[in-house]
Amino acid sequence: MNPTPRQLDFSHDETRRSWVASANTPQNDFPIQNLPFAMFRRTGSAEPFRPGVAIGDQIVDLLPACAAGALAAGVAASLDGCRQGALNDFMALGRAARVALRHALSEGLGEGSSLESVLQATLVPQASAEYAVPCRIGDYTDFYTGIHHATAVGKLFRPDEPLLPNYKWVPIGYHGRASSIGVSGQSFARPKGQTKGPNETIPQLRPSHRLDYELELGVFIGQGNALGNSIALDDAENHAFGLVLLNDWSARDVQAWEYQPLGPFLAKNFASTISPWIVTMEALAPFRSPFARLEGDPRPLPYLEGAANRERGSIDVSLEVLIQTQAMREAGLPPECLSQSSYRDAYWTVAQMITHHTVNGCNLQAGDLLGSGTQSGAQPDQAGSLLELTAGGKKGLTLANGEMRTFLEDGDAVTLRGHCARSGFRRIGFGDCTGQVLPARA
Numbered sequence: 335m336n337p338t339p340r341q342l343d344f345s346h347d348e349t350r351r352s353w354v355a356s357a358n359t360p361q362n363d364f365p366i367q368n369l370p371f372a373m374f375r376r377t378g379s380a381e382p383f384r385p386g387v388a389i390g391d392q393i394v395d396l397l398p399a400c401a402a403g404a405l406a407a408g409v410a411a412s413l414d415g416c417r418q419g420a421l422n423d424f425m426a427l428g429r430a431a432r433v434a435l436r437h438a439l440s441e442g443l444g445e446g447s448s449l450e451s452v453l454q455a456t457l458v459p460q461a462s463a464e465y466a467v468p469c470r471i472g473d474y475t476d477f478y479t480g481i482h483h484a485t486a487v488g489k490l491f492r493p494d495e496p497l498l499p500n501y502k503w504v505p506i507g508y509h510g511r512a513s514s515i516g517v518s519g520q521s522f523a524r525p526k527g528q529t530k531g532p533n534e535t536i537p538q539l540r541p542s543h544r545l546d547y548e549l550e551l552g553v554f555i556g557q558g559n560a561l562g563n564s565i566a567l568d569d570a571e572n573h574a575f576g577l578v579l580l581n582d583w584s585a586r587d588v589q590a591w592e593y594q595p596l597g598p599f600l601a602k603n604f605a606s607t608i609s610p611w612i613v614t615m616e617a618l619a620p621f622r623s624p625f626a627r628l629e630g631d632p633r634p635l636p637y638l639e640g641a642a643n644r645e646r647g648s649i650d651v652s653l654e655v656l657i658q659t660q661a662m663r664e665a666g667l668p669p670e671c672l673s674q675s676s677y678r679d680a681y682w683t684v685a686q687m688i689t690h691h692t693v694n695g696c697n698l699q700a701g702d703l704l705g706s707g708t709q710s711g712a713q714p715d716q717a718g719s720l721l722e723l724t725a726g727g728k729k730g731l732t733l734a735n736g737e738m739r740t741f742l743e744d745g746d747a748v749t750l751r752g753h754c755a756r757s758g759f760r761r762i763g764f765g766d767c768t769g770q771v772l773p774a775r776a
């Protein structure tokens with residue numbers, strides 16, 4: 335794997351500070367070392383959605399910044415395609431364009447910059463903004479890289495052999511529905527589908543009563559590959575643009591009835607929610623970790639194996655899930671944390687997902703989204719879904735206000751959060767990924 339995508343440079347320096355004061359507070363998700371991308375506009379306006387970069391509690395409005403001469407001509411030109419309301423054209427330019435813009439913004443937003451007054455005029459408060467899905471998502475593939483989730487769910491159905499024989503050999507995935515992916519703040523009606531209870535002789539069409547969330551990360555593709563050409567492991571991360579939080583909502587009762595033999599369908603395609611900010615692979619460079627298999631596990635096949643992937647294939651992202659019920663909102667209570675886990679526990683890396691996806695010649699395109707699968711920890715309280723936390727709905731989960739949940743109720747809002755922290759580097763975060771369940775439509 336080419337080490338260049340993870341190379342550290344001046345933009346990662348822990349001591350760098352911004353003239354945007356809010357970016358310098360320790361727990362802010364968006365210090366000058368992060369600089370993630372989104373598509374935004376002012377809330378309630380008829381403005382077109384346009385590209386922005388987060389800094390503290392503000393957004394750099396990139397197109398006005400270009401017009402004001404705050405970016406060099408070549409850097410500004412790389413954003414021309416974003417005038418169509420999506421990041422795809424910029425994403426397709428690859429790492430060099432992304433790094434050039436990152437460096438220009440890091441310098442322009444840094445303390446003492448001569449561009450402060452120019453860029454100050456382009457700032458929009460995040461509190462005054464609304465967001466769109468950041469790019470046209472042509473295709474969405476959801477993987478199953480969370481081995482603790484796969485094991486816990488497998489035990490519910492196959493106590494003696496929770497993992498199927500192929501799990502440790504092949505990155506399992508299925509093709510999902512891109513049209514129903516929404517950005518944080520998404521609300522959706524409780525889905526309907528065919529379900530069949532244990533005492534029923536025929537299935538019924540009805541609203542799901544076992545609605546669940548799934549704590550995932552999403553990988554956005556930057557540069558694609560030509561049809562018929564596979565992407566080698568050493569080159570795979572050059573094709574990754576960055577990561578978002580992803581909630582792949584799941585109707586467990588619909589899933590149980592429909593998913594054999596072909597896999598998820600209506601149980602998954604009604605809604606998926608992503609965080610609006612794409613944290614780039616460059617911003618994640620300080621938080622890389624060795625990737626290692628458990629003792630006794632098989633080594634991947636040669637096309638999925640490499641020294642660089644072993645040395646730094648994992649990304650240390652701390653994750654958490656919070657819930658706020660309708661009763662909690664009405665009582666003025668904040669969201670309650672349900673679980674915490676880490677992306678370091680993923681059984682397959684970003685590079686391995688990309689390489690495996692293309693090994694048969696499949697062509698990925700800029701803006702394609704890969705889901706990581708549910709990221710649970712080894713302990714029961716680190717589960718990334720209610721299916722695990724409640725042992726398949728057999729054990730109720732009691733919240734601090736006395737409410738009980740086995741699966742999601744109408745009015746429940748689920749928030750995913752993630753951040754990266756390591757000694758010697760600034761903490762960076764992803765912002766919130768929130769979605770809310772509404773009653774089923776008549």
